[in-house]
Amino acid sequence: MIPHFTDHAANERTYLAWVRTAISVMAFGFLLERFDIFLTYATRVSDRAVTGLHTRASEWLGLGLLLVGALIILGATQRFYRNRRTIEAAESSPYGDYWIARVMSALLIIMALFLMLYVARQIAALG
Template identity: 45%
Template structure:
């Protein structure tokens, strides 16, 4: 193996590592956004309940907590896919038969776009407020005083 081909192979491996790190950043972003969406939705619901003294209702299946969990799971799956792809490309570079594969890019694109579209209703739909019975409010006020 001559010096030039060894340098080219090193550059290919470095490019593969940079690509893996980009996937890692994407995965961390998905996990972070998922965590933030889930916790911020919970915070807003608790804040609304505290301010209005009324419980807010949310859709049991389509809510910010579930969307956050889905984003975290997608982040975990994205890093698993990135590690698999990194290893696959590593060995292709070593064998000298690298074959580009855009399937993983299209999969992650579709997943992130779908999750983005699922976020839209959460931003547009407002929670309805369900009045609490006055006895519950009085019990809480009494409990807070003692």
Template identity: 45%
Template sequence: MDSPKKSLHVTDHLANERTFLAWIRTAIAVMTLGVAINRFALFLMEIHQVVPEVRDLANRHVEKLGVGLVLLGLVMLVGATWHYLHVGKTIDDESYRPSSRIMVGTAIAIGLMGGSTLIWLF
């Protein structure tokens, strides 16, 4: 009786899958935050119509920030899917090399969105 063929890289593929799922959860969280900010912007516009003396100059671009976060979440989702497939292929080919550019680029994009949110808060 032959034993089933074992993949040499099972743990690597499982780690790649966990990383992919973490990126999906992060993308969902970013999109959810974008929707919440967008809905809050609608609330601010409604309150401004009811109480005209409420100033909304600082909140003028809140809706765009919410849309931007939803778009960032979608880009993260597409990028995570591409990265998952690419890493899976390179693990099988035994040619995997970590890419610091993708990680730094993602950190910069999220940092810019976070910075714009911080500016909005003040």
């Protein structure tokens, strides 16, 4: 029997959930980075000349999301090993919040707001 098996299993499930989340963020970043292909196609289908489209912003935001996804994996791995050591330790330790999680959340919120404004502007330019 493995001591504290349920705790270790829960730690591993949490780690894998973070990895899945990071992969989703990275996939969305890749999709966003390639958003210029959609804009190019949309302008060719349009029956009028479209001006004011800026695809550089989507490229940078997509690359930023790829980086955030990689950082999520690094942070999740660090947290997994720290929790594993804590589970194995004989003494109790407090469960704390980490500033990196707050910074990552704030960064994702800022990126989401920028993306919302960016897409709205692109749609307005197409319409």
